[in-house]
Amino acid sequence: MDAATSNGPKIAAPPVELERQPLVLNNRPLGWISDKVAGICENQMPKWWLPAFLISSTLMLMMFTLIAYLISTGIGVWGLNQPAAWAWDITNFVFWIGIGHAGTLISAILFLLRQKWRTSVNRAAEAMTLFAVACAGIFPVVHTGRVWYALMPGYLVPFPNSNAIWPQFRSPLLWDVFAVSTYGTVSLLFWYVGLVPDLATLRDRATSKIRKFFYGLFALGWSGSNRHWSNYEKAYLLLAGLSTPLVLSVHSIVSFDFAVSQVPGWHTTIFPPYFVAGAVFSGFGMVLTLLVPLRTLCGLQEIITVRHVELMNKVILATGSIVGYAYGMEFFIAWYGGNPYEKYAFMNRAFGPYWWAYWSMISCNVISPQLFWFKWCRTNMVFVFIVSIFVNIGMWFERFVIIVTSIHRDYLPSAWGYFRPTYVDVLTFVGSFGLFFTLFLLFMRFLPMIAISEVKGVTPQADPHHPLGGAKGGHH
Amino acid sequence: MSAPVSKTTPFALIAEFDTPADAMHAAEKIRDSGYSRWDVHTPFPIHGMDDAMGLKNSKVGWFTFVGGVSGFTGGMLMIWWMNAFDYPIVVGGKPLFSPMFPFPVCYELTILLSAFGSLFGMLFLNRLPRLYNPLLRNRRFLGVTHDKFVVVIETSDAKYSDTETRKLLADCGSKHIEMVED
Numbered sequence: 001m002d003a004a005t006s007n008g009p010k011i012a013a014p015p016v017e018l019e020r021q022p023l024v025l026n027n028r029p030l031g032w033i034s035d036k037v038a039g040i041c042e043n044q045m046p047k048w049w050l051p052a053f054l055i056s057s058t059l060m061l062m063m064f065t066l067i068a069y070l071i072s073t074g075i076g077v078w079g080l081n082q083p084a085a086w087a088w089d090i091t092n093f094v095f096w097i098g099i100g101h102a103g104t105l106i107s108a109i110l111f112l113l114r115q116k117w118r119t120s121v122n123r124a125a126e127a128m129t130l131f132a133v134a135c136a137g138i139f140p141v142v143h144t145g146r147v148w149y150a151l152m153p154g155y156l157v158p159f160p161n162s163n164a165i166w167p168q169f170r171s172p173l174l175w176d177v178f179a180v181s182t183y184g185t186v187s188l189l190f191w192y193v194g195l196v197p198d199l200a201t202l203r204d205r206a207t208s209k210i211r212k213f214f215y216g217l218f219a220l221g222w223s224g225s226n227r228h229w230s231n232y233e234k235a236y237l238l239l240a241g242l243s244t245p246l247v248l249s250v251h252s253i254v255s256f257d258f259a260v261s262q263v264p265g266w267h268t269t270i271f272p273p274y275f276v277a278g279a280v281f282s283g284f285g286m287v288l289t290l291l292v293p294l295r296t297l298c299g300l301q302e303i304i305t306v307r308h309v310e311l312m313n314k315v316i317l318a319t320g321s322i323v324g325y326a327y328g329m330e331f332f333i334a335w336y337g338g339n340p341y342e343k344y345a346f347m348n349r350a351f352g353p354y355w356w357a358y359w360s361m362i363s364c365n366v367i368s369p370q371l372f373w374f375k376w377c378r379t380n381m382v383f384v385f386i387v388s389i390f391v392n393i394g395m396w397f398e399r400f401v402i403i404v405t406s407i408h409r410d411y412l413p414s415a416w417g418y419f420r421p422t423y424v425d426v427l428t429f430v431g432s433f434g435l436f437f438t439l440f441l442l443f444m445r446f447l448p449m450i451a452i453s454e455v456k457g458v459t460p461q462a463d464p465h466h467p468l469g470g471a472k473g474g475h476h
Numbered sequence: 477m478s479a480p481v482s483k484t485t486p487f488a489l490i491a492e493f494d495t496p497a498d499a500m501h502a503a504e505k506i507r508d509s510g511y512s513r514w515d516v517h518t519p520f521p522i523h524g525m526d527d528a529m530g531l532k533n534s535k536v537g538w539f540t541f542v543g544g545v546s547g548f549t550g551g552m553l554m555i556w557w558m559n560a561f562d563y564p565i566v567v568g569g570k571p572l573f574s575p576m577f578p579f580p581v582c583y584e585l586t587i588l589l590s591a592f593g594s595l596f597g598m599l600f601l602n603r604l605p606r607l608y609n610p611l612l613r614n615r616r617f618l619g620v621t622h623d624k625f626v627v628v629i630e631t632s633d634a635k636y637s638d639t640e641t642r643k644l645l646a647d648c649g650s651k652h653i654e655m656v657e658d
Contacts, residue, residue, distance in 0.1 A: 030519060030623035158558060166558035170567050175580040182584040186591040193595060197520075201621040204612075220599070221606030224620040226503075226529060228602040229521040234534035235598035239591060242540075246587045253580050456623075457520035462496055464522060470495025 023117055023458050025302040027468070030456045033303065037450045038202055040298050048297060049445060056437035063431020066424050067142055075145040077424045084408045084419035089143035090257075091399040092429050095282070096136030096436075097180065097254055098275070098395065101247050102283020103129030104187060107194070108243035111236075117311055119454040120304045123198075124294070125287050126191040127449070131439040132286070133184040135432045140176070172256040179253040186246055190239045193232070196222050197453040251276045258402065265345035265406030268333070274326040278395060281319035281365070284312055285391030290440065292385045294449075303450055306379050313378045316391065320369025323398075327366065341411060349405045353418055357401050364394025487610045487658035488630040489641055490617060491650035496522045499625035502648035503528040506627065509644060513633035517611070517620040539597025540590045547589030551582035610658040617656065628656075 013019075024033065040046075070077055080087055103125035110118040141150045153159030156177045158167050167174050199219035206212040222228070252272035259271040288309065295304040334346040349358045368390045371377045378384070409416045443449065456462055463469040493499040496518070503516050507530040516525060552575070559565055560573035599605070611617050611628060620626050627650070629641055645653050 034519075034622050158554065164563065166563055166565075168565055168567065169555045169559050169581055170570075170577045172580075175584075178581045178584040182588040185588060189591050189595050193598070197621070201519075204618040204621045220604040221609055221612070222604065223606075223609055223611055224517040224519060224626075225602075226516040226518060226521070226525050227531065228604070229518065230526050230531050231534045231536050231598045231601045233521050234536040235594045238536060238540045238594040242587050242590050242594070246584075249580070249583060249587075253584075256580070453520040462520055462522070464495075464497040464500045464524060470497030472497070 021305065021307045022460075023120065023305070023307075024455060025305055028302065028459075030459065030461050033456050033459075034201055034205070034452055036300065036303065037448050037452050037455075038205055040444065041202060041446055041448060042205065042207075045445065046297065049441065053438065053441045056434045056441060059431050059434020060438045061431075061434075063428055063434055066428045066431060067138070070142060070424065070428070071145075071147055075143075077422060079419055079421045079425055081417070081419075083410065083415050083417045084404055086143075086407065087404050087419050088400075088421055088425040088429060089139050091396065091403055092432060093136050093139035093143075094254055094275075094399045094403075095396050096132045096139075096432065097183075098251065098279035098282045098399075099286045099392075100129040100132035100136065100183070100187070100283065101251055101276070101279035102287050103127070103132075104183075104190075104243050104247040105280050105283065106287070107190060108240040108247065111240040112244060115311075116458040117308050119451055119458050120300075120308050121287065121291060121312070121450075122454070123191075123194060123451040124291060124444070124449045125283075126187060126194070127440065127443045127447075128283075128287060128290060129187045130184070130191060131436050131443075132283075133180065133187065134439065135436050137180060137184070138432065138435075140173075140180075172253065172260045175253045176257060179250045183246060183250045186239070186243060190243055193236060193239060194451055194454070195447065196220060197224070197232075198448045198451060200224065201452055202448065248276055251279045258406075263406050263410055264339070264341035265349070265402070268330065270326060270330060270333075274323070274330075277319050277322040277326065278365075278398060281316060281323055281369070282391060282395035284316045284319070285388045285395065288312055288316075288384055288388035289392060292381050292388065294444070296381070298444075298449075300450065303455060306381075309381065309384060310375075310378045313372045313384060313387075316387075317369050317372040320365060320372075320391070324366040324369075327362070345406055345409075348409055349401060352405065352409065354401065354405045354408075357397050358405070361394050361397040361401050364390045365398060368394070484657035486631050487656045488628045489636075489645065490611070490614070490654055490656055491627045491645035491648070492616065492619065492652040492654075493625040493627070493648075493650055496525075496625060498649050499627065500525055500528045502627050502645070502650065505644065505648050506629065509635070511629055511633050511635050511641075513630040513636075515628050517617070517626045517628060519621055519623060519625075522625075535601060536594055536597045539593040539600070541593070543593025543597075544586045544590035547585040547587070548582050550589070551585035552578055555581060610656055614654070614656045616652070616654060 028036075078087075078089070080089070103122075106118050106125040107122045110122075141147055144150055149155050151157065152161065154161035154163055154165050154167070156167060156174060169175075196219055199215050200222035203212060203215035203219045206215055252275065255271035255275035258266040259268060261267055291304055292309060295301050295309075331346050334342045348354075368387050371383075371387060376383075377387070404419050408419055460466045460468040463471075465471045491502070493502060499516055499518065500522060503525060506514055507528065516522075516529060518525070555578040556573045564572050566572070617626060627645065627648070629636060629645070635641075642653055
């Protein structure tokens, strides 16, 4: 396509009603975007930040205390016992990993699909991914009791050790180790690549020597050179292209933890796509839980516009529908397949002792996203926030239902039991939110929470063929 | 006793533009004039600037490819060596090694090492981190990360001439041209 000259036939502009809503409202100039976003890091701490930080760090410390209690006393402080040897621990692990997937979807998949609106939300979403993966990683490490075995060479990590043994690579638990570590590392690299130009922006605006030093250190000497941008854009595209199959594979591998077993209700091929769709669904729920309040609290309504929120709601509607379909399909195949154990597993889910968890899951995951067919529901911020909370709750219950209802009653009735969580289970999970929010609050205070250079790049002021970008004569 | 005066040498001529279209047209003129040690600095990548500058396709992909291939073969080799050669583990009578069961781990290692290749390849090709850049000491140049577009032509370029280069930049429409000292 001829990019250099715009001397084609003069085409009339589309009528106002057909123009898409702008990505940055009120035709703001490029510099305004820097000022607005960098201002969050540079200006005085917002009044709500410190109380929020104190609450979340208290919860985080509570979690660390409980984990110390767990490791020193034993797994018995949790409610785990035969037959439910996995319950809140693995539920929390899958819950947090799933949340992380939305960040990668926004960064990578929406980039490949050329969705420019992702630029306002991708930085915060990627940060959310990193912190969610950090929270997730805690649970598999501590859930065995003798946690040092999890990290010691030879058990999970393929490293030479004194017993001269190696991990067994046929196990999905080991595939998980590689998948989740790769996911965390690649997400970190992708996030950092995006940050480099914005750190340069903060470096150039810094007034104190400390800020200038640290922002300058991590900005690596970025100067905005187009020769550098050329390599940067290629690296960004490749990382996006790599992250897309990565995010699809990671949650598939997590689903293999269950699917590769023989437990009725777990041993099913629907799990990989079902888990991935559910992960994207829950992740977008968490993105909205974070950004809908933040856009008002930080004054970012012109950059994270109602259109952005509406588009994210549509993704929630789509993935929520896929999840709802998967629920229906599981039931159908359990009946159609004729396997009596599979049939029982599903009857037990809906009508057995955990029916309350099952129906919470259905109402939160199937019914609430369907409300987003209505424009009012999509564009009312309070309503969107409430629905996003329900999505998070529903997705936690989904993992709980899958894990606990399947294993508490499997083949032999003599092995059946009922799992009850202890306060340690519950408070450890609550504390993990403390860790998540602590990290996120630190992120938004010290790093640009919107991708400044990317948002600038999608405004009309950045388009050399648009009148606002300096193009003379003709129209875009 | 007077303090020693630091000797600064002229490093590059910088010309500031206010819109991406102006910067792009300027780049085309400079590309056509035959300069080689020059660049355009922008707050975001401008669509079409690579062609305007005459830049070839980026080579980052090669680093990614090498990373990916090493990840995959390294993973397969590692798993074969660990599970089928050094300490063979018999699991359910299955073959000691087949390409199937190592695939998830090798797939992840492919992506991991490709990602390393992309990032470190990009940094290597850009010669980053760069601890010192005379341009970043110029107050006016710092507008690049804000909202300005700056063309930089180094004095070490073969075609550089104090008068001609300055005239060329002024003809491109720049309202502010300045010499950056090193």
